[in-house]
Amino acid sequence: MRQGPTVRDIAAQAGVSIATVSRVLNEQEHVAPGTRELVQQAIDELGGRAPRRRPSRAGAVFVRCPYLLTDYFGLIVSSIAETLDLHGLQLVLNAGEAAQKTPVLSTLPTRTGIAGAIVVLPPEPAADLVALQANGFPLVVVDPREDVPRDIAAVSAAHFAGARSLTAHLTSLGHRRIGLLAGPDNWLASTARRAGHVSALADAGVLLESQLAIPGEPTVRFGFQAAQRLLGMRDRPTALVCFNDKVASGALTAAVQLGMRVPQDVSIGGFDDIDLAQATRPALTTVRQPLGEMGRIAVGLLVRILDRHRLDALHVELATELIVRSSTGPAPR
Structure with a gap:
């Protein structure tokens, strides 16, 4: 039995994107009448029936x-x-x-x-x-x-706004040398949060120093290791902004093991506001995600x-x- 044209076939014939063909087939409204006509014409020229639309709420x-x-x-x-x-x-x-x-x-x-x-x-x-x-x-x-x-x-x-609010909170407390325990470089959230951090620093007249930003997987272990590295520097940061609460809890442990008091010697902030944020000692300042x-x-x-x-x-x-x-x-x- 001869199969009908695929979505890709129709898109190539009509000279439009696959997404546009999908919108036409699903009868979405935001498609120009001329474009809709082109897609229908391509279906007719290719012969056969267009891919069948999935029934609403079926399954x-x-x-x-x-x-x-x-x-x-x-x-x-x-x-x-x-x-x-x-x-x-x-x-x-x-x-x-x-x-x-x-x-x-x-x-x-x-x-x-x-x-x-x-x-x-x-x-x-x-x-x-x-x-x-x-x-x-x-x-x-x-x-x-x-x-x-x-x-x-x-x-x-709102990753950008959330990260910006945390760093702005720290700069309002007088912090200028702030370490960033970032998430993976290829995550959209990491990029947005880093941008928010940089924006708040810029408002305080500070540039992010590359040696103060460490990317990594959002785990307790990463937070511990990255914090040890930053807090072991001669000119160490006075605050750490962490990708999430798990990273922040690891950073807290590292600070304690190095003999530092939180927040007297170093301030630490997280992101997410999961239950862990209230279970740490001291309890974490963090950004609550809904x-x-x-x-x-x-x-x-x-x-x-x-x-x-x-x-x-x-x-x-x-x-x-x-x-x-x-x-x-x-x-x-």
């Missing part, structure tokens, strides 16, 4: 979070699960670090009983997400690791896509909040 939602579901990820996935239940949608969960090695995104359009997907900090390249959406498969990305096109629905926290709301917004976006509603704001950034506790204080003289 479960595939949630991919290839990490251990503790703290940060656990809060997001729990919120997604609760909100899906409120909408009467079932959840198929793909989680755990071992799942990072399993290529599942390309298989989703052919899986029976799956209506759409929510992917959390996907390790796959952005091109894989673009290909999935181009196939007409509904998806939402939570906290994208890389830049994704504007027409792929995504929700994240993790539960991120999950709820992601489900809301996906439901609207499944119901074929028009989405004008496909990238949603949720406000963060600086939570000041006892791990930060005035710069030592």
